[in-house]
Amino acid sequence: MATVTERERGAQTHPDIKTIGEVNSAVLRVLEPPKKLWWFLFGLATAGVGLFAFSWGNQIINGIGLSGLNGPVGWGVYITTFVFWVGIAHSGTLISAILFLFRAKWRQSIYRAAEAMTVFAVMTAGLFPLIHLGRVWHAYWLFPYPNERMLWPNFRSPLVWDVFAVTTYFTVSSLFFLLGLIPDIAAARDAAKPGTIRKTLYTLVSFGWRGTDRQWHHFGKAYLYLAALATPLVLSVHSVVSWDFAMAIVPGWHATIFAPYFVAGAIFSGVAMVITILVPMRKWFGLEKYLTTKHFDAMAKLCLLTGLIVFYAYLTEFFMAWYSGEAPERQAFWNRLFGNYWWATWIMLTCNGLVPILLWFKRVRHSIPALFTISILINIGMWFERFVIIVTSLSHEYMPFAWGTYRPSVTEMGILVGSFSWFFFWFLLFVRLLPPVAIAEIKEVVPAPMRPGRRHEVHG
Amino acid sequence: MSARQGVLASYDYVDAAVEAIEKLRGEGFEEITAFSPFPEHHIERALGYGASPVRLFTLVGGLTGAATGFAFTVFTSLDWPLVTGGKPILSMPAYVVIAFEMTILFGVLATVIGVFWNMRVPDPRRDIVYDPEFSAGRFGVYVTAPADRVASARKILESSGPARLEDDPTGESHG
Numbered sequence: 320m321a322t323v324t325e326r327e328r329g330a331q332t333h334p335d336i337k338t339i340g341e342v343n344s345a346v347l348r349v350l351e352p353p354k355k356l357w358w359f360l361f362g363l364a365t366a367g368v369g370l371f372a373f374s375w376g377n378q379i380i381n382g383i384g385l386s387g388l389n390g391p392v393g394w395g396v397y398i399t400t401f402v403f404w405v406g407i408a409h410s411g412t413l414i415s416a417i418l419f420l421f422r423a424k425w426r427q428s429i430y431r432a433a434e435a436m437t438v439f440a441v442m443t444a445g446l447f448p449l450i451h452l453g454r455v456w457h458a459y460w461l462f463p464y465p466n467e468r469m470l471w472p473n474f475r476s477p478l479v480w481d482v483f484a485v486t487t488y489f490t491v492s493s494l495f496f497l498l499g500l501i502p503d504i505a506a507a508r509d510a511a512k513p514g515t516i517r518k519t520l521y522t523l524v525s526f527g528w529r530g531t532d533r534q535w536h537h538f539g540k541a542y543l544y545l546a547a548l549a550t551p552l553v554l555s556v557h558s559v560v561s562w563d564f565a566m567a568i569v570p571g572w573h574a575t576i577f578a579p580y581f582v583a584g585a586i587f588s589g590v591a592m593v594i595t596i597l598v599p600m601r602k603w604f605g606l607e608k609y610l611t612t613k614h615f616d617a618m619a620k621l622c623l624l625t626g627l628i629v630f631y632a633y634l635t636e637f638f639m640a641w642y643s644g645e646a647p648e649r650q651a652f653w654n655r656l657f658g659n660y661w662w663a664t665w666i667m668l669t670c671n672g673l674v675p676i677l678l679w680f681k682r683v684r685h686s687i688p689a690l691f692t693i694s695i696l697i698n699i700g701m702w703f704e705r706f707v708i709i710v711t712s713l714s715h716e717y718m719p720f721a722w723g724t725y726r727p728s729v730t731e732m733g734i735l736v737g738s739f740s741w742f743f744f745w746f747l748l749f750v751r752l753l754p755p756v757a758i759a760e761i762k763e764v765v766p767a768p769m770r771p772g773r774r775h776e777v778h779g
Numbered sequence: 780m781s782a783r784q785g786v787l788a789s790y791d792y793v794d795a796a797v798e799a800i801e802k803l804r805g806e807g808f809e810e811i812t813a814f815s816p817f818p819e820h821h822i823e824r825a826l827g828y829g830a831s832p833v834r835l836f837t838l839v840g841g842l843t844g845a846a847t848g849f850a851f852t853v854f855t856s857l858d859w860p861l862v863t864g865g866k867p868i869l870s871m872p873a874y875v876v877i878a879f880e881m882t883i884l885f886g887v888l889a890t891v892i893g894v895f896w897n898m899r900v901p902d903p904r905r906d907i908v909y910d911p912e913f914s915a916g917r918f919g920v921y922v923t924a925p926a927d928r929v930a931s932a933r934k935i936l937e938s939s940g941p942a943r944l945e946d947d948p949t950g951e952s953h954g
Contacts (some may be wrong), residue, residue: 339816340916440904464854471855473863475873483880498891502914506816509911526895530913532813532826534898539818540831541894545887548841552883561874745820762817768916770792770940 332764335608339762346503347510349604353751356603361747374733375450383453386732390580390715392725399450399705400735403588404742405560406581406701407484409553410589411622412492413439415499416549419542424764425617426466428609431503431757433593435495438593439745441489443738448481450734470623473559482558486753491552495545501528503754504536507755557585564708570651571712574639579684580632584742587625588701590618594694596746598687600755609756612685619684626675629704633672647717654715659724663703664711670700695696758770783810785923787908787949788936793819794904796918799939800825808932814910814919823919833893840889841882848878908947917942 335676336342353361378385388395411433418426449455463472472479505528508521528534561581563573573665574580601610640652655664674696686689710714715722727735749755790796796813800822803811813822860868861896895901908921922932937944 339915343915443807463851466854470859470861474852474856475863475866475870476875478878480873480880483877487884488882490884494887494891498894500815503807509914526900527907528900529902529907529909530814530816532815532822532828534900535815535818536823536828537833537897541833541837541890544837544890548837548883548886548890551879555876555879555883559880622947695917714872759817767793767819767821768791769794 331511332427332463332613333608333611333761335611336650336761336765339765339768341760342765343506343510344759345608346754346758346761349750350507350752351607352601357751359566359746360743364740364744364747366400367737370733371737372739374737378450378453378730378734379455387726387728387729387731389723389725391494391716391721391723392710394451394709394713395725396727396735397447399702399709400738401444401447401451402581402709403702404440404447404738405488406557406588407592407706408488408492408589409557409582409585410593411435411440412495412549413586413589414551415592416546419546420550421619422444425614427757427760427764428611428646429593429618430760431499431596432597432755433589433754434492434499435597435755436589436593437492437744438489438496438756439483439742439749440589440692441492442745443742445485445489445740446738448485451690462479469770475558476568477660480559481563483588484556486708488552488556491545491549499539499542499757500544500753501525502530502759504528505530506758507754508744520533532712554582554612555623557582564712569649570645570647571636571708571718574636575631576635578627582703583625583628583632584671587622587629588698590622590625591694591697592674594618594690595698598691598694600750601687604750605756606756609761612687615690616681617686619678619690623678624674624695626671626678626697627666630672630675633668637660648727651715653713655711658711658715660707660714661709667700667707671704673755674700723749782830782925783923784926784937785908786929786933787910787919787923787938787945787947789910789912789942789943790918790939791916791942793821793918795941796920797821797825799920799936799941801921802815802892802938803895804934806927806931806935808924808935810923812908812919812921813916814921816914816916816918820917829898833890833897836889836893837886838895840893841886842881843889844885845855845878847885848881851875851881852877874949885892885931910943922946922948 323339358539386395386397388397411430413431415428415430415437418430436520448461449458452458463479465471474480501524505525508518508525511518511521528779558578561577565574567573567576595611597615601607637652640648643649655661676692677689683693710725714724788799790799793815796815796865800813803829804825811820811826813826815822856870857866862868866873890896910917910919913919920936922936924932933944933946
């Protein structure tokens with residue numbers, strides 16, 4: 320163990336971690352009283368949440384007319400941002416569940432932060448249908464119950480499917496996140512000073528976890544089953560979101576490729592967001608040993624793969640519009656490229672089609688500043704993708720007399736900016752309160768401590 | 780129970796803990812609890828675990844969810860048959876989406892209930908056998924035995940070189 324060859328280093332996911340005990344101290348150090356920078360960011364996020372509350376409150380009091388929504392564009396920034404945040408959520412579940420089933424060991428370092436991101440992104444996304452409703456006090460109409468004439472909701476409507484998909488997703492991703500946290504909260508509990516509020520809190524939330532063989536046995540199996548259930552769920556949720564569009568006979572929406580196209584886009588944007596979040600987290604909390612260039616390289620490859628699928632889907636859409644020979648369909652796509660919203664389409668094509676090409680180069684994948692920049696560009700591109708799909712299609716349907724334009728209002732922009740603040744508000748609280756790197760799972764991939772001077776098989 | 784006594788050993792090394800467990804089982808001690816900071820396959824193998832009953836919870840939960848999803852959509856459609864969009868009253872392909880989401884939701888809820896039930900948590904007992912080092916880097920082996928056999932269990936635990944050895948005269952904290 321003392322001297323490790325370069326080859327052995329290469330085979331390990333975390334070659335610089337020497338003992339499993341140091342994982343606790345390194346990760347739990349993040350939870351110590353924060354520096355000024357954290358307070359600054361937290362203050363900024365809180366101010367943004369204030370803007371969010373003000374904009375929404377104003378809209379509740381004065382009505383949905385404060386938004387730019389009007390015929391023919393009835394879906395605008397709110398639905399765009401809803402789809403954006405649901406998409407962001409997806410990579411968290413991909414990393415925690417799908418990569419778990421594939422035994423991708425590099426996920427251990429990043430999955431906790433990615434899962435937290437999922438939960439907070441769904442919390443953000445879930446607000447947008449309510450904001451978009453206008454009369455939010457009727458929000459309970461979303462739930463399936465019979466109205467006063469005993470008429471039930473129409474289960475053929477993709478909007479009803481969406482309610483089921485998003486609420487299920489929020490419940491499942493929260494439970495998955497909290498269950499995975501139990502052993503690590505127990506580690507935080509054991510390290511906390513007696514008599515502090517933290518100690519009491521962690522004691523309550525760790526449910527008396529002791530790391531016994533019985534607990535690990537059932538925990539491991541339950542985790543596997545949850546991952547197996549979350550995997551089809553994550554693929555289904557964004558498919559259902561895509562059907563909100565694809566089930567309607569609007570040119571630019573009514574396409575069978577929408578489900579896989581949206582799922583790939585969701586993972587593309589989500590992985591980019593994970594990179595955006597992890598780069599500063601790694602630097603500020605000194606987690607370089609835990610989030611190595613290898614991890615960023617793997618995430619960049621995932622981005623590249625999903626980015627290529629997304630770009631292929633764009634090209635397919637344009638091809639199908641031309642090949643179908645349908646005038647409205649051809650019109651819609653011509654309008655995308657050269658119509659009122661040409662700039663949005665070209666931002667989308669540049670950020671999601673051209674920029675990821677850089678990820679083919681290993682030098683780019685291994686450069687943290689380059690990845691950080693690319694990830695932000697991808698997120699901008701993916702927001703515009705949804706904007707393009709929704710707004711260009713609605714503004715330019717079949718009848719020329721019904722064509723129109725849409726311009727987001729100040730209220731909508733306030734809510735858009737505020738949604739990012741709301742997301743980062745929760746994330747900043749999360750890195751202060753809960754271990755942001757999975758302690759127990761890192762220990763699984765670090766070589767187990769063996770008595771020196773004895774022959775033994777390598778721990779796998 | 781009160782006739783039983785316990786011993787708790789903490790080890791710095793996995794193989795020492797595994798060796799202690801194997802020797803204890805070889806000598807006929809079965810009331811063993813192991814502690815580890817992460818799921819350790821060698822320890823699980825040494826204790827001889829089979830399948831976890833959590834999978835039954837998952838299966839039953841998932842099937843209940845699927846049945847509920849279909850039953851609910853079918854019942855509500857038949858409760859007030861109203862043709863929309865020229866589609867059949869029972870539009871099964873559309874209901875698959877609802878049933879699918881309910882399958883996952885019920886399956887997950889049942890799994891979470893199942894794992895808490897099987898792990899025996901939450902555990903409100905406070906005077907329980909534990910060492911805070913078990914969540915950091917140490918591996919523990921706790922064994923209970925009738926009072927006359929405790930000394931030999933203690934000897935086995937000692938032979939693997941524990942970092943700490945502690946007696947538990949009540950022997951009631953087996954988890």
